[in-house]
Amino acid sequence: MAGVRTVVLVLCAGLVAVLLGGCGEEDGPGDATRAVADLLRQRSAAVRDGDEAAYLRTVDPRSGPYRQQQRTAFRNLDALPLAAWTLRLDDTLPVAAERTTADVRLTYRLSGYDTGDATAGQRLEFVRRDSRWYVAGPAPGSRPQPWDQGPLAVVRGTHSLVLGAGHPGAPGRPGARLRAVAAAADRAVTDVSAAWGGAWARRVVVLVPASQAAMGELLGAGPTAYAGVAAVTTGRHRDRAPADRVVVNPEAYDTLGTLGRRIVLTHETVHVATRAGTSPATPLWLSEGFADWVAFRSTAGDPRHGAPELARAVAAGRLPRALPADADFTRQEGGDGDPVAEAYGGAWLAARMVADEWSPDRLVALYRAMGAAESRADAVGPVLRAELGVGPGEFTQRWRTYLERELG
Structure with missing residues (x-):
């Protein structure tokens, strides 16, 4: 009977350990992943509850300036309209870890401003002291x-x-x-x-x-x-x-x-x-051009002042042959003029042309239809024809004519 009783006690002790998850102060080195995950849950709850003391209990007491920085960070967070805040461990920690770095994923939402969750990744350093785990600071290079x-x-x-x-x-x-x-x-x-x-x-x-x-x-x-x-x-x-x-x-x-x-x-x-209305099918000339059209549309004046780099290029005889490609919006070394500024100017005037020669409503419809397409191949030609009644070649030629008229 004594042997049976011993087996029962051992099984019960094992069951209790599993239920508790091994995340308390008695965790051994092999429980690092679970312990740090639990630490992040405590830290998340402290932010949501506005509990500064609980938050600081997750910070390494020997971390010096980092601890004071975290006090400031908590007070900053406490001033925000947080609707949600969760930190999750994205890594599995070494079995025998005493000090380690790990990737952490933050998910949060600002009440009244975000329609979905914002996410951010950080790489943090963790340390184990006296059977407890703490956040010791950001790892080098962490954003x-x-x-x-x-x-x-x-x-x-x-x-x-x-x-x-x-x-x-x-x-x-x-x-x-x-x-x-x-x-x-x-x-x-x-x-x-x-x-x-x-x-x-x-x-x-x-x-x-x-x-x-x-x-x-x-x-x-x-x-x-x-x-x-x-x-x-x-x-x-x-x-x-x-x-x-x-x-x-x-x-x-x-x-x-x-x-x-x-x-x-x-x-x-x-x-x-x-x-939310933009997709990989939307060309950058449309998304950037539309953004500039909205930004400039309440301002009166010569379009040469809104697109000076492109105006200089046109005046020098360098009328673009094609609408700006996505790569044209990335800064590159060499070449005449300012290619990126010229790309933005060309995109703006493409959107402006649609609003002028069709209508502002057609421009918005064009944008939405491009974003709803399955792919770029399914978008530009078919959508231009469906929304404006022209193919890519005719649209480009009308745009080049518009540039000459507006910037010449």
């Missing part, structure tokens, strides 16, 4: 989020949410710059809604890092990768992302006048609004 870049100023516009990372006075005193960005973003949302219509959030989230280098960090690029670029959207072109962010390069944005800032934010807001 930060805006709340990781110092105090976060939060400005709520009528249709916008502006997050200023690392700005003086944040979060209590956001400053005139961020309020002006919010006002421009609000107007952009109104202009885009009037042009595009349809179902979209009619809200935009704008990130304003403290510097161009900080912008590069957010986007996983070098400190000068976005030199001269006033703003970008985080969603890839033709990617159906439900939670785009507009990221402003403060150094380039600040060189613009009021009208230039409005045009930039309107252009990027178009990408946010139209993302």
Whole structure:
């Protein structure tokens, strides 16, 4: 009987260990994956519950400056309208790990702004101390989020949410710059809604890092990768992302006048609004051209001022033979003029031509029909014929004639 009783006790002890998941303070080295996964669940719950003490209990007590940075990060997060927040482990950790790095996936949603979940990946360092696991800091090269870049100023516009990372006075005193960005973003949302219509959030989230280098960090690029670029959207072109962010390069944005800032934010807001209606079948000349058409359409004036590089090319006898290809929107070394600027100018005037010679409604219908196509091969020719009654060759020739007339 004693032997049977011993077996029963051993089985019960094993069952309890399985049910508990091995994630408590008694975890052994072999439980690293489960323990860190549980640590991330605790960290997620602390953010959702607004529990700073619980959040800091997940941070390595010996991490020094990182611990203070995490205190700031938590307070930044606590100021956001979070509807959801979850961290998940994307890796399997070494069996005998005591200190390791792992990929972590963040999924979150901003209430009132996101129509779906935003996602971000980070690589974090974890350490085991006295049978407990902690977050010890970001691994080298890990991309930060805006709340990781110092105090976060939060400005709520009528249709916008502006997050200023690392700005003086944040979060209590956001400053005139961020309020002006919010006002421009609000107007952009109104202009885009009037042009595009349809179902979209009619809200935009704008990130304003403290510097161009900080912008590069957010986007996983070098400190000068976005030199001269006033703003970008985080969603890839033709990617159906439900939670785009507009990221402003403060150094380039600040060189613009009021009208230039409005045009930039309107252009990027178009990408946010139209993302769900864009697909791999949509050519960049249409998605970029439509964004510029919306941004410029309320401004009066000579189109040569809106597309100066292309106007110079046309004046020099370099009239484009074909609509801009997708690759033309990527900066390349060498060649005459500024090919990227010329591509954007050509795309804008292609969209403008459709609005002028057909109608603005036909332009919107063309965009939506391109995005609904199964592939690029099924889109351009058939959609042009169905929506405008012309094939690619005739459309291109009409566009070239339009360029000569408008820019000549």
